[in-house]
Amino acid sequence: MSSLRIEDACKYFGGLKAVDGINMTVPAGRITGLIGPNGAGKSTVVNMISGVYSLTRGEVYLDEQQLTRLHVDEVARCGIARTFQNIRLLPEESVLDNVVIGYFRKQRSGVMSSLMGLPAALAETRRLREQAWELLGRFGIQKYADYEAGSLPYGHQRRVEMARSIAAAPRIVMLDEPVAGMNEVESAEMAEIFEDLARSGMGLLLIEHNVAFVSRLCSQVYVLDSGRMIAEGPPEAVTRDPKVIEAYIGGKADAA
């Protein structure tokens, strides 16, 4: 089983220790949670793994391959996908095309065949559009396929972004607050999709505020506070940990 590991990872911004010496493993076929109050450094971790930030210290591995110094696109090509906390779709493209671009990594036809409009390239586009259409169905947003992505309500935009991130069947996907702004029913729908993905062998990292949601789904939960990992383990144990309760109650009230 492949897995994503980060070892002794630090990120300092000047004197600010945004992330300070954390260790974490995201195994394939499982759902792992990363929780913590606002400003704990959760999104910084995602950006360190995906190549947006350089690490002040520490390493990132996918199995035995070192990712620490790879650029964003190289990390993505290794099979690590992500969503963004503040949803980033291509606002002028249709919902369908936003998902089609997600297949970039899996494309086989080359640049020349694209420039010359060769049948192979056109056929690939048709095939990807059909696959993207199926995927939209899975996320329950097929009827918006032709809408401009920027015009969709917030919750639907999240779904589009998630569909895009898993389109190319990554080995690991990091979902940054995937159910923020969704109601119970919608969250349950998403949970079902996540469990399906894990069963298919994908490794998921859920970055969340919502402790209840994470507890229900995850086999392993990491708790980050002020850049340090204050607890890790199965959700039942972690949520009873006094340090975690302290971080949440003592920190932000909105965390529960």
Next chain:
Amino acid sequence: MMSFYYSYQPLIDFFLIAVGLGYSQQLALRAGVFSIATAGFSALGAYATAILVTRYGVPVPAAILVSAVVGMAVSYVLSVPLARLRGAFQAIATLAFVQVVIALLLYFESFTGGAIGISGIPRVMNTGWLLLAVLVTIYVIWSINRTSVGRVFNALRQDDSVAASLGVPIKSYYALAFVLSGLIGAVFGALRSLYVFNIEPVDFGFHAMVASLTVVVLGGRNTLLGPIAGALIMAILPELARPLAENRGILNGVILILVITFLPNGVGDELVYWLRRRLRRAPKTMSKRKEGADVVAAD
């Protein structure tokens, strides 16, 4: 029809050249490269062909080929520093490139004819050849729009960090867009020199830069129709404004301001977007949707 053609032939030919240069300008912009280097590429293409044909007796097709290679090579080299820059800085860097090209054309007088330029270039271009060149360009861009490269270009323009996060090697694709822009610019520069008898550095200065930018702004930055619509307006406008004679500059200025303020996407793009919205209202079964989608992709 034929008499219309004969009385407006030069207008039609210059329209076709403007469309070609417009596509060169558009390709860079639609991929998010804020380049105004097209005038520089067309200067390189025009001079390469003119020098090879008039001084060394190189056959015309070979000369055009050399121009194309020069355009691609120079734009590739330029793309490296350009990839480190953003927005307005890219515009200024490419503007500097055009100024360097023109200054060098003026300086190497023995080779380029200095300010007088090169004359006696055989006039071998005609409407047919120019039309063919435009059609080939349109085919390539149409192909781009319907396949992977077009999707990547659109993504780069809207959010290149997202493109990178999906595995797109963004510097390579920025370079690709810029090289294609250089190729098309140089080829249409070469064709232009084979049409106008003589070329001089001022043909490629600030005004040329403004002209190709104007075509794309008026027409549209993203759709295949854009440069055609823009070049058409720029071709017809002086004819309509003929009674205004000396005030044409004012009219051009006013139209630029009005169009970008009230139709910020350009006339051609707005038209295509309007058509898209119409198509979206059609019933959405899978087959209908795909038809619509193909039309959308085809612009």
Next chain:
Amino acid sequence: MLLQQILNGTVSGAIYALFALGFTLIFGVQKLLNLAHGAIFMAGAFIAYYATAQGLPFWFALLLATIATGAISVVVDFVAFRQLRKSGHAEFAAIVTSIGVDLILMNIAQQVSNTKVLSFPFGTFPVKFFSFWGMRISLLQLTILGLVLVLVLALAYYINRTSFGRQVRAVSSNEHASALLGISAAAVYRQTFFIAGALAGLAGVLIGLSFNSIHFMMGEPFLLQAFVVVVIGGLGSLQGAVVAAILIGIVQSLTIAYLSSELSTAIIFALLFVTLLFFPNGLFGRAGNYAGGSRR
């Protein structure tokens, strides 16, 4: 000879600085490139020329041109930029609308002057030379240096020490937040455009007088020059613009004296390119102009 060239270069550089300061001020506040700035510069020279032709004293013509170009610049903001600021995504659009304004102003000037090259009548400014250390400096050059020095210091004081300066900086960093603080962005824009236009118009008069040549297209090379100045100095940086302008003035006068004027243009723009290559934000520029895709 060398020192003389450096002195001449410093004087031209001082005038470029006046032009570039306005350009970079507008960029600093609005993040927009104003391509009509060259036409405003030209308008300054035109207004001063026609005012003196009407028999007005030169100092009055200079003042008139400065105020009038400031006003024209405010009108340019109103016509070309105001609407775009409301819609957002103005970076590209502003280049186009300001080209539009540029075309309009140049067309008007072309007709007013019948496409002729104009020059101030002999003796508009007293012709007098001083010699020291084997160099010659004219009264005009001396006046220009003094005037530019005073204006640059005044502007620096205005921006760094007054409440207007604080408002400018607030609006340029966050228009929305500064509105909440009760700062009127529209008023700040009006003032920056007025100052920028007035400086450009003044530079136009001084250039028209130094080179004794006024033409409807005279702004174009200065606009291109301003790009070089502000990029090397860092877009939006006022000190950078002054240093870079004088540097460019000296490089230009040396290359013209010892090489050729065409090569001088090539060298200056090549300098710009090399600067961008190693300092993507210019020598004095602020950070933020990084390319996507690489770790930071």
